[in-house]
Amino acid sequence: MKRFIVRRVGYAALSLVLLSFTIFFFVRVTGDPTVLLLEPGASRADMEALRQQLGLDRPLLVQYWTFLSQIVRGDFGQSFYYRTPVLELYFSRLPNSLALAVVAMTFSLVIGIPSGIVAAVRLNGWWDSAGKIFALLGLSVPSFLVGLLLILFFSVYLGWLPSSGSGTVWHVLMPAFALGWYFAAAHMRLTRSSMLEVLGSEYVKLARLKGLPEALVIAKHAFKNALIPVLTLAGINLVLMVNVAVIVETVFAWPGVGRLLFEGITFRDFPVVQATVVIGGAMIVVANLLVDLLYAVIDPRIRYGR
Amino acid sequence: MDASAPSPAHTSRALSLTLAWRFAAFQTARLPLVPIAIIALFALAAIFADVIAPHDAQVGSLSARFRPPAWVQGGSAEFLFGTDHLGRDVLSRLIFGARVSMVVGFTAVIVAGVLGTALGILSGYLGGWVDQVIMRVTDAWLALPALTFAVFLAAVVGPSEMNIVIILAAAYWTRYARVIRGEVLSLKERDFVRLSIVAGCSKWTIMRKQILPNVVNSAVVLATLMLGVVIVTEASLSFLGVGVPPPKPAWGLMLADGKKGLMAGYWWLTVFPGACIMLLVLAANLIGDWLRVKFDPQLRQL
């Protein structure tokens, strides 16, 4: 058990280092951020001064080392553009992203779980076919297109919902649906297959052999067991939602972390890009690590496995 | 996926996240004729764009801005699907946009496929430190959502079609590497591979002659399944303005332009490119699912 934990944590840490390394070098390879930070016509001396001030004149490895030791201390530097600490900027946006993700998750579960269960119980029936079409659409229609179509229908045609911005409950509905769309299909699919697995299990067979009413078999014996993997995935997906919302947030001008990343990219704001991507990656790595460890606690086969 | 993989479970979960919930939507033995027809249609449009397109896709006339589609009041037969904010013909841009999507999509899928398959074979067959290195890198790259990674890379290397292909390949090769490695691990234990080892074939010969032909099926199926994902990602990047550079007509770009006219009610600028993306991706996914069920029993349960 101990060895397992140590190895998993080690892998996670290694992933993070590789990730930060990749990101750092890609950013530095591309070009000179001072060009974007200074007004056109700035003198060469101004540029040099800025480069020095930002530490861009030092060797890459030194820069990376500084970067790494800083992020370990939780210091992601100053935003070139906003001139405020990046971490502060990040945390000012994070609540918006979380709010969006939570609503999107609610949508995806409220749609995904019941439809997945019905599809599994009525296997190959009408509901199952509808579910298959839905799952296919969830995969094939990108979230930003869903967002645009929602705007077209609810904002332009019906005039019911605000097309962008934040502030009220009404603002969050469309971006959350657009974001949750893809995940609703994912959760539906997983609920369906998980439910099918459970429905084929010996204990459900025994529950039927006991003469329990079918409704009780499904609601009590199957549902609870089928939900475990779905909720696990939902946990990871919540973290993922915060980090893949960049497009939906751009469509709806939602002031979340994704929007911050996009601004950082547009303004070539190194620290912002680095921070959002590194923190995002770290969140996902940690979430996965937690799930792995949790499973190890639950499942003895993993615990004592190699 | 495979219990012997000495790598964190989260990566296989990340993979299953993208693949696991795909449906063999309508599992029949019949050829998916409609999806094939759709792909063929787009392919023809892409190939003969110069011949078919009624207008110039990149230059319009400002006097003909925001014309609605022909069948709507105020539309004319000259611009069947209307015109955009620069007076460019939407239909012509859609036709040339098909070229961008098809070329970028297919090239990226192939580049990613070749790279990922090669690394997957090396990783799975050689094992040891090679496997460790490749799998650690795969893990780290899989930790980021592919879209975020692609957006990040795109912003960094700057917009061009060539760069998009590289970015998409960089973002997606890991999927192939994982799946192919898993298959190689089980192939390695099979008799015909062991026989070749006993017969004294070199590692490279075995990888080329015994392993590669046996994973090609999976790689092709995976590539078809990835095609839709890659096309969506390209459209997303272009939509964000870090993909295909304007004024080239990419569907994602058209959507981004269309968004500007959305609140004014110029719906055709959003609906038509959106429908094109949807149809192409839907068709690719349906064919991919069909191929998977037909040719690749291992991927079937993904």
Next chain:
Amino acid sequence: MSGKPLLEVAHLSTHYVAARGTRVTRAVEDVSFTLNAGQTLGVVGESGSGKTTLALSLLRVLPPGARTVAGAIRFEGEDLLAKSPTEMRRIRGKRMAMILQDPMASLNPLFTVGDQVAESIRVHEQASRRSAAERARGLLRSVRIAAPELRVREYPHQLSGGMRQRVVGAIALACEPRLLIADEPTTSLDVTIQAQYLKLLRDLQREHGLAMIFITHNLGIVAKMCDTVAVMYAGRIVESGPTRRIFAAPAHPYTQALVDSIPRLGDGRSRLRAIDGQPPDPAALPGGCAFHPRCPDVMEQCRTAAPPVFSIAADHTAACWLRR
């Protein structure tokens, strides 16, 4: 125990239909037998011979795709095939219970043992939570589980394999059924625990006057447990009769081969005899007698016509041309 038998099965056929009716698997074909109260019938055969499908047909809990297409099942004088699903549900677990092939997986990991034992009592007898829990403790005691008042609150993973097995037995006996169907209940157990469990089943059977159908591929168990034996091959009963007779004078070449394949102590040659060939694909049975490709005594007739059931002695029948 005089008069009518407890269970009468006549010409029962259950088929699996796949690919829109183009592929029909005759998993159970024209099966007839009777079982008296308090008696044990052993159903023997290789895997795929239709034993489990037969059991599931009796309880009418067939998997999707399977259907009982012909025959009759009379249980305590009632025609089970004429029952509505709700009526059938009231019989399952109440008057007729079953122990599954893999008792280890038969318990739901998320509910306590007590809850799972009490469940069928509450459903079938509308017992209160309290009295059902009380009965559950008594049941666990009767299957020789120590400290049942503690065990009821435990979850399946906290119990050993043998104990879980007893719990499954307790669930089956919860509502005092008249018939217990045990589908290879001991295959996943250690030999010592196997013997204990079989003894427990026999004791319980005696105490409750239970009739049992014991499905197994292990003839050793049959010899110990069963009054009568039915040998199944490719969905049909090829031979049936009293256990002693079947072992002493098997009438069908397949039974003969099965009996010969039991390893015996003191068999100087110590050579195991296996049955040649593979069990047939139930979806593509050979014409004539299904056993003919493997039969050592095959005759011309066997290839063309399926043999009817011939009576050899009182209660002893065999479906083989040799016994005409």
